[in-house]
Each structure stands twice: as C-alpha cells, then as structure tokens.
Amino acid sequence: MPPVRELDLLHKVAVISGASRGIGRAIAYHLASRGCSILGTCSGHAGVDALSTGLSEEVSRRVFAATARERPESLQIKGLVADIFSDDCASVIADELSNAFNGRVDIFVNSACDPMPGVIGAMGPDEVRHSLLGNIQTPVMIVEELVRRRLFQPDSRIIYVSSIRSRQPWSDQLMYAAGKSAGESLCRTWAQAFGGKDDRYAFMAGTTANAVTAGLTETEAVVNCGPEAVQRFQDEFFPSQSIPRFGQPEDVADVVGLLCGHDARWITGCVVSASGGGIKIG
Ligand SMILES: NC(=O)c1ccc[n+]([C@@H]2O[C@H](COP(=O)([O-])OP(=O)(O)OC[C@H]3O[C@@H](n4cnc5c(N)ncnc54)[C@H](OP(=O)(O)O)[C@@H]3O)[C@@H](O)[C@H]2O)c1
Numbered sequence: 001m002p003p004v005r006e007l008d009l010l011h012k013v014a015v016i017s018g019a020s021r022g023i024g025r026a027i028a029y030h031l032a033s034r035g036c037s038i039l040g041t042c043s044g045h046a047g048v049d050a051l052s053t054g055l056s057e058e059v060s061r062r063v064f065a066a067t068a069r070e071r072p073e074s075l076q077i078k079g080l081v082a083d084i085f086s087d088d089c090a091s092v093i094a095d096e097l098s099n100a101f102n103g104r105v106d107i108f109v110n111s112a113c114d115p116m117p118g119v120i121g122a123m124g125p126d127e128v129r130h131s132l133l134g135n136i137q138t139p140v141m142i143v144e145e146l147v148r149r150r151l152f153q154p155d156s157r158i159i160y161v162s163s164i165r166s167r168q169p170w171s172d173q174l175m176y177a178a179g180k181s182a183g184e185s186l187c188r189t190w191a192q193a194f195g196g197k198d199d200r201y202a203f204m205a206g207t208t209a210n211a212v213t214a215g216l217t218e219t220e221a222v223v224n225c226g227p228e229a230v231q232r233f234q235d236e237f238f239p240s241q242s243i244p245r246f247g248q249p250e251d252v253a254d255v256v257g258l259l260c261g262h263d264a265r266w267i268t269g270c271v272v273s274a275s276g277g278g279i280k281i282g
Pocket of ligand 1: 017018022024042047082084085161163164213214
C-alpha cells in the first residue's frame with residue numbers, strides 16, 4: 001500500500017521534463033499524490049499517452065480510489081511533446097501553461113537530459129553541441145521563458161536532476177558530467193536571483209533552486225546499457241554507497257518531493273545527494 005500523503009500541493013502546478021518514464025515519472029507520481037497538477041514533457045506521442053492516460057489513471061486508482069478519497073477536480077495530469085533538442089521547447093511548455101494550467105507554474109523539475117556520455121578522444125563538435133543543448137541550454141531557456149512570462153509564482157521550486165557522475169569522474173562520460181556540474185551551478189545562481197533580493201524577480205520571491213544528484217538508479221536508461229555495463233556500474237558505485245543497492249526511481253523522487261514542500265523553504269542553492277550515500281556532500 002503506497003503512503004497516504006497530505007494534499008499539501010493542491011492547486012499548484014509542476015512542470016517536469018522527461019516525465020513519461022524513469023525518475024521523471026516517479027517525481028510526477030509523487031507530486032500528483034500530493035494534489036499537484038502535472039505538465040510532464042517527453043519526446044513522443046507514446047510518452048504523452050503514458051502521462052495523460054497511464055499516469056493519470058494510476059493516480060486515480062492508487063492514490064485516491066484505494067484510499068476512498070475523491071480525486072480533486074483541480075488535479076490535472078497532462079503529457080506534452082517538448083523535445084529538449086528543439087528550438088521551441090521552452091515556448092511550447094510556456095504556451096501550454098498559459099492555455100491549460102491558468103498561466104502558472106510553482107515547481108519546475110529538469111529531469112530530461114542528453115545521456116550522450118562523451119568519450120575523451122572520440123567526440124566531434126556536433127556531439128559536444130548536442131550535449132550542451134540538452135543539458136544546459138534548454139534548461140536555461142525554459143527557466144528564462146517562465147521568468148519572462150512571469151509564470152513562476154512566489155515560493156516556487158526549481159530542481160535540476162544532476163548525477164553523482166559530476167563528482168565521480170570517468171573518462172568515458174566527459175560531457176554528461178560537465179552538463180550535470182553546470183546544472184548544479186545554474187541552481188546556485190537561480191537561488192541567488194529568485195529568493196527576493198532582486199526587484200526584477202520580486203514576483204517570484206521566496207523561490208528556491210536546488211540540484212538533486214542522483215546515484216545509480218534502476219531505470220531503462222541504465223538497464224538498456226546491457227548486463228556487462230550494469231555490472232560495471234554496480235562494481236564502481238556500490239562500494240562507496242552506505243546503502244549498497246540499486247536506487248529505485250521512487251528513492252530519488254521522494255527526495256525531490258521533500259524539496260518541493262513548504263518545509264524546505266529555507267533550503268536553496270544546494271546540491272542534495274540522493275544516492276544512498278554514494279556521494280557525501282556537506
Ligand atoms: N538512472 C540513473 O542511474 C541516473 C543516475 C543519475 C542521474 N540520473 C538522471 O536522472 C534523469 C532521468 O534519468 P532516467 O534514468 O530516469 O532516464 P529514462 O528512464 O531514460 O527516462 C528519460 C525520460 O526523458 C524523456 N526524454 C528523452 N529524450 C527526450 C527529449 N529529447 N526531449 C524530452 N524528453 C526526453 C523520456 O521521454 P520519452 O518516453 O518520450 O522518450 C523519458 O520520459 C536524467 O537527468 C539522468 O541524468 C539518472
């Protein structure tokens with residue numbers, strides 16, 4: 001039986017990039033189970049269906065029917081194709097918020113990424129550009145668009161899903177690690193800008209920005225690398241973890257969820273390790 005959560009995010013709206021599968025989907029489920037409306041992005045129509053129908057029905061069944069509670073009318077769950085490699089990703093998201101979510105966003109979670117590793121000595125400029133676009137430029141442009149259109153609300157939450165790879169380097173993942181490190185840096189600057197000190201962003205004062213650095217997590221992105229690679233990852237990461245097992249998407253989602261609540265209002269500009277102790281920060 002899943003936990004019965006307080007509906008503390010009722011009437012709030014979350015945008016989660018890469019929400020149709022894996023960690024992003026678990027974050028969407030977690031926030032929806034607290035009453036938050038979800039605009040989840042993905043790369044294709046199968047993902048839209050997985051969100052608008054699959055996730056929405058699962059939330060109705062497991063969160064509300066199973067606990068004999070009515071699903072709140074305000075709770076919307078929608079999928080949207082917003083390719084992180086397209087020029088209009090940010091405006092597509094902002095348009096949808098304006099058209100279907102009362103022109104507001106309270107939580108932005110950047111979970112979609114370019115998983116291209118970046119092997120030293122084997123990269124061309126196109127691969128490097130692609131990685132910078134997916135992991136840095138598009139998240140920046142999404143926040144830019146949401147700020148410019150003043151869709152962010154006071155006390156909003158911005159969370160960039162990073163990776164422990166940014167602190168546990170490997171020559172075969174140069175670009176992936178660099179993109180994640182940059183995401184953590186973006187959060188520090190967003191935190192400083194949006195807290196309330198800068199009049200230009202007074203409309204969203206109290207907003208926090210943090211990175212959650214995920215450890216080895218059992219998702220398709222990892223499992224599809226094949227058994228040999230999975231074993232290599234386990235051999236690399238388990239010894240440094242305090243809890244030596246694969247993380248599940250829900251393990252990471254629950255940490256993201258902690259940062260989204262009112263109780264986390266004083267945590268900003270941080271990197272929180274969601275890795276079973278794989279990386280110890282602080
Ligand atoms: N798994 C791990 O061990 C691990 C560890 C550290 C950090 N992370 C981070 O966690 C995040 C999620 O990873 P995951 O393992 O959950 O990945 P995943 O299971 O492969 O899920 C990827 C999600 O991103 C979406 N996506 C893929 N390409 C996209 C594009 N071009 N535009 C928009 N959406 C796109 C997918 O949508 P479609 O269904 O439409 O393809 C899907 O919803 C990533 O930022 C990753 O770096 C993961």
